[in-house]
Amino acid sequence: MVESSKIKGPSGFLQLGAHLLVVDYGKVYHQDGSQIGFLFEDGLLEGTAEPLGKWDGLKSIEELNGAIFRGIDSYGLQLELPGPDRGPIGGLMYNFTISDPQSGSSNPADMGSTGGLRYNSKKDFFVLFGRIATPDHKLVGRMTDDGTLYFRDERFPETLRKMDENSQLSTLFQGTKSNGQAWRHEFQRQLYKPDKIYWENEINRYFEDMDRINAQQKKYIYDTMKFYADSGLLHMVRKSEGGAALGNVRHGASGVTQVRSGKVNLDRDEFEREVQFFKKFGALMAVPSQCKPYVEVRINLVVAHEYGHQLEFCLTQATQDRINEIYQKRLHACNRLHPLPEEAGTVSELIQPHQFEERIFVSGYARSTVHEFWAECVAAFAIKESRDVLKQIDSEIYDLLMEVVLKPERVVSTLEGKRENILALQTSLRVGGILTEDVFRE
């Protein structure tokens, strides 16, 4: 049993017949000032005494005939229990009774410790008359009798986000509907392989040639795209712009011309070369330029780079303007501090080997245009190794990329429902234990 002393319950009033009982952070008080029970925000009561009726274990507020709680939850948001809606029941760790409102009869339901809602194949929740709660009784959302899920957005707790085929993760519910009928309900994302986890499925769907590359190349794509998959941004881009495939194209065509080409075509030779470089040297390396003693820093993250071009189209105009402002500042500084030698024959930033730490751009190529600048920064941000370097070299663009990942409502375009969709998906990824602090550790 959960120790109620460690949990902050709701505050307000519990009305039961003629009694109006004060509830203070979950503690239910008798009019005489004695504590007669504990109310959790998911509507379970623990250890009650008269006038609530003597009870040692847990029971739901529905079982106290006509009882209504009105007040606020631990977030300070309005809470009414049981509330107007009834929904399914599953995963309770105690035996309870469902009253059928039509016949007035009561059927004992014994589900033991089985059942409930399993989300993303790993997170277990109770469902109490439609209220979705964690094992320690935190209310996280609602479920209806037709299987629709609504989750509270951890970042905007007043907002319940409705899950749909784009945002909902694998779902298994076992229990009963609100009328007491036994019910098993399953949902699986489109074209997902159930034995593979979220990011692997998302990357397999994004990169269309996964079956036609070798193990080392696969590992490269997984390692360098997992971060964008787990943050929900890969899904957003695939839905909006399309996936990626191998072909024979010249690098960066869509970015250079700013023509929205949708799907990314990666040059096969460049891709194969990049995978080798990445294996040997990691994400960043310095290569000698034709103009001695200058070197150019390269990023070996071509898939994330091309993805960056697609991502740019998903941002608001104001955000694209901000990126351009940062780029123009960097270009100005670069021209002043690291002017290109006349015989350079490139538009990349060239530096002398001892200037490695003082370079203006995370890579030489990022100097060429604002679009390549953005794509190179998106690429650098994809894995921890180069993300940390980007933070050192350009904290302003690093902060903007943090916003893209963690505060998309500020930067993602509202067109085609993109912003609402990414917020719903990220809510879901947080509930499913995917979008956590851990995504920044790799």
Ligand SMILES: [Zn+2]
């Ligand atoms: Zn490019």
